[in-house]
Amino acid sequence: xxxxxxxxxxxxxxxxxxxxxxxxxxxxxxxxxxxxxxxxxxxxxxxxxxxxxxxxxxxxxxxxxxxxxxxxxxxxxxxxxxxxxxxxxxxxxxxxxxxxxxxxxxxxxxxxxxxxxxxxxxxxxxxxxxxxxxxxxxxxxxxxxxxxxxxxxxxxxxxxxxxxxxxxxxxxxxxxxxxxxxxxxxxxxxxxxxxxxxxxxxxxxxxxxxxxxxxxxxxxxxxxxxxxxxxxxxxxxxxxxxxxxxxxx
Amino acid sequence: xxxxxxxxxxxxxxxxxxxxxxxxxxxxxxxxxxxxxxxxxxxxxxxxxxxxxxxxxxxxxxxxxxxxxxxxxxxxxxxxxxxxxxxxxxxxxxxxxxxxxxxxxxxxxxxxxxxxxxxxxxxxxxxxxxxxxxxxxxxxxxxxxxxxxxxxxxxxxxxxxxxxxxxxxxxxxxxxxxxxxxxxxxxxxxxxxxxxxxxxxxxxxxxxxxxxxxxxxxxxxxxxxxxxxxxxxxxxxxxxxxxxxxxxxxxxxxxxxxxxxxxxxxxxxxxxxx
Numbered sequence: 001x002x003x004x005x006x007x008x009x010x011x012x013x014x015x016x017x018x019x020x021x022x023x024x025x026x027x028x029x030x031x032x033x034x035x036x037x038x039x040x041x042x043x044x045x046x047x048x049x050x051x052x053x054x055x056x057x058x059x060x061x062x063x064x065x066x067x068x069x070x071x072x073x074x075x076x077x078x079x080x081x082x083x084x085x086x087x088x089x090x091x092x093x094x095x096x097x098x099x100x101x102x103x104x105x106x107x108x109x110x111x112x113x114x115x116x117x118x119x120x121x122x123x124x125x126x127x128x129x130x131x132x133x134x135x136x137x138x139x140x141x142x143x144x145x146x147x148x149x150x151x152x153x154x155x156x157x158x159x160x161x162x163x164x165x166x167x168x169x170x171x172x173x174x175x176x177x178x179x180x181x182x183x184x185x186x187x188x189x190x191x192x193x194x195x196x197x198x199x200x201x202x203x204x205x206x207x208x209x210x211x212x213x214x215x216x217x218x219x220x221x222x223x224x225x226x227x228x229x230x231x232x233x234x235x236x237x238x239x240x241x242x243x244x245x246x247x248x249x
Numbered sequence: 250x251x252x253x254x255x256x257x258x259x260x261x262x263x264x265x266x267x268x269x270x271x272x273x274x275x276x277x278x279x280x281x282x283x284x285x286x287x288x289x290x291x292x293x294x295x296x297x298x299x300x301x302x303x304x305x306x307x308x309x310x311x312x313x314x315x316x317x318x319x320x321x322x323x324x325x326x327x328x329x330x331x332x333x334x335x336x337x338x339x340x341x342x343x344x345x346x347x348x349x350x351x352x353x354x355x356x357x358x359x360x361x362x363x364x365x366x367x368x369x370x371x372x373x374x375x376x377x378x379x380x381x382x383x384x385x386x387x388x389x390x391x392x393x394x395x396x397x398x399x400x401x402x403x404x405x406x407x408x409x410x411x412x413x414x415x416x417x418x419x420x421x422x423x424x425x426x427x428x429x430x431x432x433x434x435x436x437x438x439x440x441x442x443x444x445x446x447x448x449x450x451x452x453x454x455x456x457x458x459x460x461x462x463x464x465x466x467x468x469x470x471x472x473x474x475x476x477x478x479x480x481x482x483x484x485x486x487x488x489x490x491x492x493x494x495x496x497x498x499x500x501x502x503x504x505x506x507x508x509x510x511x512x513x514x515x516x517x518x519x520x521x522x523x
Contacts, residue, residue: 007362008313010393014354015345026393033390036458041352077348081307081320082279086351126285148286185287 020074045073045086052087053115056108059162064103068094084123091116107156107167114158114176117150121178121187124148129245136247138232139210143203144245149179151192151200159191179243188241195221196234209235250486251508252302255295257288258495264294268498271505273300273334275488278327279307302335302445302486303328304384304414307349310369311342311356325377335445335486337382337414340366340405355388358401367408374411382444384414387422387461398423399437412444415482417475418467422451422459431474435481443482448475448508449490464493467504476511484516 005013010026017024018038026034046069050057057065069090076093080086091112094100100108132144154174156167175197177190192200198219202212209231216223238244252273255263262268274295281292305324308316328336341353356362374381385402396404406413415438424431450465467475467489479487489504 005393007357007359007365007393010357011311011313011342011345011354014392015348015350018350018352018354019348028391028393030390036389037352037354041350044351077346078351079347080349081317082282083351084280122286123284123288124286125283126289180286185290 042070042073044083045069048083048086049090052084052119053090053112055115055158055162056111059111059164060103060105060108068099068103084119087119088116105164106171107154107158107164110154110156111158113152114154117152117176117178118187118189121148121150121180122185124180131249132246133249134246138235139213139228140208141247142206142208143235144248145200145204146179146182146243146245148182149177149243151197151204152176152178153197157191159189177243179241181242188243190238190241190243195227196231199231199234203235250300251505251512252299252486252488253501253505254304254488254490254492256492256495257291259498259501260291260295262498264291264298266298269502269505271299271489273302273486273488275302275304277306278303278324279305282323282327296331301331301333302488303331303333303337305336305338307343307351308338308373309342309344309349310338310373310381310383311340311354311362311366312344312369313365314344314347316369316373321373321376328377328379335382336377336379337384337445339384339386340402341386341388353386353388355386355390355392356401357392358394358396358398360396360404363396363401363404364408367405367411370405370409370411374409380410380412380444382412382414383409384416384447385419385423385438387416387419387426389426389458391427397437399434403437403439406439406442411442413438413440413442414445414447415443415478416447416449417478418447418449418451418471419461421468421471421474422461425459426457432477435474435478440482443485445485446475446479446487447490448487462493463490466496466500467508472507472511475508476515479512479515484512484519487512 013024013026016022017034018041021038049069072090072093076089078086078089080089094112095109100106127147129147130144155171157170157174158167159176161167173194175192175194177192177200179188181188199212213223213228235244250272252275253269253271255274255276263274310316339353341356343350343353356366370381370383420431420434424434448467448471449461449463450467451459452462452465453459487508489508491501
């Protein structure tokens with residue numbers, strides 16, 4: 001009579017060891033070869049994270065970073081079929097487990113979000129823009145934006161600075177726009193003021209510049225001729241940079 | 250037909266086709282599905298130029314759990330969109346307890362595992378409405394075996410009706426690491442089910458261990474095993490895999506040319522018949 005565990009249990013024991021390092025004994029499995037698998041898998045996961053998060057990795061002491069990757073892989077059941085999406089799960093896990101506090105890196109989730117967004121925007125599926133024409137009234141015509149973008153908000157200016165001490169001194173409200181150039185596929189980064197971030201968000205919802213300016217006082221913003229001119233100048237610049245495609249026909 | 254694995258590192262060269270000109274390309278759907286932008290444009294350019302075969306990485310048909318139906322739907326649609334001629338996967342698993350491990354893990358060579366895997370393969374073949382060519386993986390340890398590797402493979406093939414992807418380098422590596430005779434092993438396989446061959450390089454890292462790296466040129470003994478192997482089977486597509494330490498394109502082309510010459514020499518009778 002066969003008293004050994006069935007294959008399912010053997011596979012669970014084998015993979016649990018590979019993920020966590022918890023000791024196991026499986027008939028026929030040589031310990032050094034088991035160690036080879038565990039090393040190879042961890043190396044692949046770590047390499048994936050370091051390719052995705054080069055700034056984060058360089059910003060965190062080596063031991064702490066290794067501990068993060070090991071903890072993530074051991075405790076989180078990775079669901080991504082596509083390896084390039086695995087870093088998103090790392091970022092999500094870090095946020096869900098309050099790693100900013102746990103590892104005393106208050107800007108960690110901002111930094112991971114920033115680095116992940118570049119990968120996401122670069123790889124995201126093509127999105128067809130709405131129909132547009134090249135000319136129109138900047139204030140009164142709804143604008144057509146490049147749909148391949150992400151607007152991020154941060155507590156720390158991780159898009160401008162990598163040094164811990166400097167980052168911690170600049171806690172506040174920071175905004176970054178990432179968009180993908182249609183022809184080259186390159187990702188462009190634009191730091192935005194809170195006002196321009198608000199404008200971008202409203203324009204994406206189909207609101208006109210005129211309506212945004214009319215609403216601004218309700219947010220405590222004083223609309224001046226200069227603010228209006230600067231807003232339009234920003235949009236003109238973003239048209240040159242292929243974030244604003246044009247005007248709704 | 251001798252093809253080459255399509256990689257981003259030499260995508261431009263393959264699209265231009267001046268330094269390297271495989272008969273077909275192969276890539277993993279996982280690396281290319283649901284993406285847009287620059288790499289989607291490159292993918293479209295390369296599939297316009299070459300016939301496409303696909304080699305899956307994460308179906309994990311040996312897993313205890315059911316295949317992911319959402320992912321399978323994506324795969325089916327991807328294979329149809331790119332008119333993929335052969336879709337292959339692995340006689341292994343890479344996911345357990347619903348966690349992916351991103352490596353090809355050795356199946357326990359046991360009857361319950363063989364039956365389980367065959368049932369999964371049948372289910373996926375039915376859904377995709379095409380046969381799968383299942384690759385015999387390289388592995389570094391057996392896991393509580395109760396039958397031989399060849400018996401395990403025969404059982405899976407017979408029960409599922411799948412085809413085989415014969416990775417000759419894997420068999421060479423396994424024969425070395427587990428101390429068996431590669432030709433005797435191949436002779437025990439259902440060779441009439443071989444639909445596809447892979448060739449790649451390896452590295453010996455210890456007196457008793459070779460790693461299947463895909464990072465070195467094909468070794469001479471693997472060419473010799475390939476030459477012997479293809480005498481046992483009817484002509485099928487042959488792929489050169491090179492994933493790391495990418496050499497000059499001329500060097501890759503030289504490997505393609507050598508593989509082609511061997512195929513031509515050993516299969517010329519079939520070519521005349523055809």
